[in-house]
Amino acid sequence: MTYAKPEFKSQYENFIGGQWIAPKSGEYFENISPVDGEVLTKIPRSNEEDIELAVSSAKAAFETYKHTSVVERSALLNKVADAIEANLERLAVAETLDNGKTVRETLNADIPLVVDHFRYFASVIRAEAGTVADLDANTISQEVYEPYGVVAQIIPWNFPLLMAAWKLAPALAAGNCVVMKPASATPMSIILMMEIIGDILPAGTVNIINGAGGKIGKYLTTHPDVKKVGFTGETTTGQLIMQYATENIIPSTLELGGKSPNVFFESIMDSDDEFFDKAIEGLVLFAFNSGEVCTCPSRALIQESIYEPFMKRVLERIEAIKLGDPLDPENMMGAQCSQNQKDKILEYIKIGKEEGAECLIGGEALENSKYPNGFYIKPTVFKGHNKMRIFQEEIFGPVLAVTTFKDEKEAIEIANDTMYGLGAGVWSRDAHQLHSMSRAIQAGRVWVNCYHLYPSHASFGGYKKSGIGRETHMMMLNSYRHTKNILTSYSKNALGFF
Ligand SMILES: NC(=O)C1=CN([C@@H]2O[C@H](COP(=O)(O)OP(=O)(O)OC[C@H]3O[C@@H](n4cnc5c(N)ncnc54)[C@H](OP(=O)(O)O)[C@@H]3O)[C@@H](O)[C@H]2O)C=CC1
Numbered sequence: 001m002t003y004a005k006p007e008f009k010s011q012y013e014n015f016i017g018g019q020w021i022a023p024k025s026g027e028y029f030e031n032i033s034p035v036d037g038e039v040l041t042k043i044p045r046s047n048e049e050d051i052e053l054a055v056s057s058a059k060a061a062f063e064t065y066k067h068t069s070v071v072e073r074s075a076l077l078n079k080v081a082d083a084i085e086a087n088l089e090r091l092a093v094a095e096t097l098d099n100g101k102t103v104r105e106t107l108n109a110d111i112p113l114v115v116d117h118f119r120y121f122a123s124v125i126r127a128e129a130g131t132v133a134d135l136d137a138n139t140i141s142q143e144v145y146e147p148y149g150v151v152a153q154i155i156p157w158n159f160p161l162l163m164a165a166w167k168l169a170p171a172l173a174a175g176n177c178v179v180m181k182p183a184s185a186t187p188m189s190i191i192l193m194m195e196i197i198g199d200i201l202p203a204g205t206v207n208i209i210n211g212a213g214g215k216i217g218k219y220l221t222t223h224p225d226v227k228k229v230g231f232t233g234e235t236t237t238g239q240l241i242m243q244y245a246t247e248n249i250i251p252s253t254l255e256l257g258g259k260s261p262n263v264f265f266e267s268i269m270d271s272d273d274e275f276f277d278k279a280i281e282g283l284v285l286f287a288f289n290s291g292e293v294c295t296c297p298s299r300a301l302i303q304e305s306i307y308e309p310f311m312k313r314v315l316e317r318i319e320a321i322k323l324g325d326p327l328d329p330e331n332m333m334g335a336q337c338s339q340n341q342k343d344k345i346l347e348y349i350k351i352g353k354e355e356g357a358e359c360l361i362g363g364e365a366l367e368n369s370k371y372p373n374g375f376y377i378k379p380t381v382f383k384g385h386n387k388m389r390i391f392q393e394e395i396f397g398p399v400l401a402v403t404t405f406k407d408e409k410e411a412i413e414i415a416n417d418t419m420y421g422l423g424a425g426v427w428s429r430d431a432h433q434l435h436s437m438s439r440a441i442q443a444g445r446v447w448v449n450c451y452h453l454y455p456s457h458a459s460f461g462g463y464k465k466s467g468i469g470r471e472t473h474m475m476m477l478n479s480y481r482h483t484k485n486i487l488t489s490y491s492k493n494a495l496g497f498f
């Protein structure tokens with residue numbers, strides 16, 4: 001059964017102070033679905049006046065929200081999770097239409113992970129114990145946490161709802177109020193989510209403002225009432241965000257690009273068993289989410305002794321990927337997110353061919369007879385070397401660059417020969433090798449004999465130009481609050497203990 005395309009309103013508004021509010025300019029932009037290239041709806045093109053309203057609404061809401069107890073905030077996040085779960089299918093279909101990814105993924109990964117993320121942060125704030133130290137018999141040092149206030153969050157288009165959840169849940173759990181700007185390519189599913197959870201949240205705690213990041217992003221992130229910025233997106237945009245944050249000396253958390261190595265050692269082929277099949281699936285995950293993942297395992301490093309037999313099986317598996325209508329749950333790959341992204345990927349395929357990489361499979365757009373105007377690209381594999389641009393630059397599409405290595409030392413050299421350091425995979429039956437490789441690779445997340453798992457409770461973030469800070473773990477709470485030390489003397493007469 002293929003999911004039907006639901007009816008959406010012809011136009012949506014910003015969500016500010018608990019109300020749906022038209023942009024001051026009266027201007028809207030068209031939201032195009034990558035599934036068929038058709039206009040889904042129209043979205044506000046906000047300007048500085050809209051940001052003023054959103055920030056002042058968040059600031060006003062913070063005056064009350066900052067006094068909520070962890071019990072109240074935990075209950076709130078659980079209610080949000082329940083409401084999203086109750087609307088899982090509706091949100092999954094909307095996410096598919098907005099982004100182009102398959103319902104197979106949105107139903108089974110994106111939206112369930114959103115739900116779990118709110119529940120995780122609802123739980124950890126209840127489980128937190130503070131820190132109190134006896135510095136001497138009469139002196140106590142106590143760490144307490146206080147929310148920053150208004151937080152600006154700017155998110156990308158590859159996992160619109162999940163990236164919103166990754167940022168909203170810890171910020172709200174820590175007691176902040178938020179102004180979030182979704183990506184212009186995928187504004188709609190977040191608006192639908194706010195239609196579902198808007199009434200649960202106290203007015204002004206979450207404000208959603210749409211518009212072009214290049215036009216309003218600086219105004220938002222340098223606003224004097226914004227006390228923290230959270231960003232996910234391209235590394236060059238992250239550099240700008242960091243500069244903006246320095247204007248008012250506020251912290252920023254940046255989750256940026258990647259060119260993740262996925263390293264396969266010869267022991268995976270010691271016998272032709274389930275583990276070998278698992279390793280093949282692990283490599284083919286470069287096509288997960290049509291490659292539009294910051295941690296896409298876009299570089300496969302294969303020990304030269306197994307290259308031929310391993311790649312033979314891998315290519316057979318890629319050939320079997322079902323690509324097409326994302327609303328058909330049988331399909332494993334859907335559309336790329338936008339015309340821009342499709343053009344960018346095709347340009348990189350051209351670059352790969354021009355720089356002499358050998359195209360082993362794919363290498364072109366897919367003509368989709370059902371949706372001739374949708375944005376589809378065949379999974380593509382190139383063989384080449386790590387100095388090529390297709391090995392060094394983030395393509396953000398279903399394009400895998402494969403190379404070989406002789407031994408562990410060379411594998412580490414190639415894996416780390418990148419400006420990025422977000423994710424990595426290591427596959428082997430040798431526990432010592434797995435351990436030494438996972439310690440040697442410079443990346444914030446190393447998947448060992450697995451890939452693309454994103455549980456709440458496991459920290460996520462980058463080394464090098466892949467970012468600063470960690471998400472998806474309770475440590476994120478400290479990125480959304482001040483630590484205050486209260487140093488108390490109970491001595492009747494001595495001023496200090498030194
Ligand atoms: N690491 C990751 O998770 C992601 C990486 N990328 C990479 O980036 C490439 C380009 O994608 P793109 O969407 O342009 O990525 P961007 O980094 O430009 O966009 C991410 C978010 O930042 C906003 N933004 C853009 N410019 C500014 C600015 N000057 N100030 C504040 N916010 C801004 C965007 O708004 P708007 O959409 O309105 O422009 C969007 O909400 C992709 O091809 C991919 O390689 C993209 C998305 C996620």
Ligand SMILES: CCCCCC/C=C/C(=O)O
Binds near residue numbers: 233
């Ligand atoms: C199935 C969940 C995938 C989550 C991927 C997280 C990626 C973040 C990013 O691309 O920024």
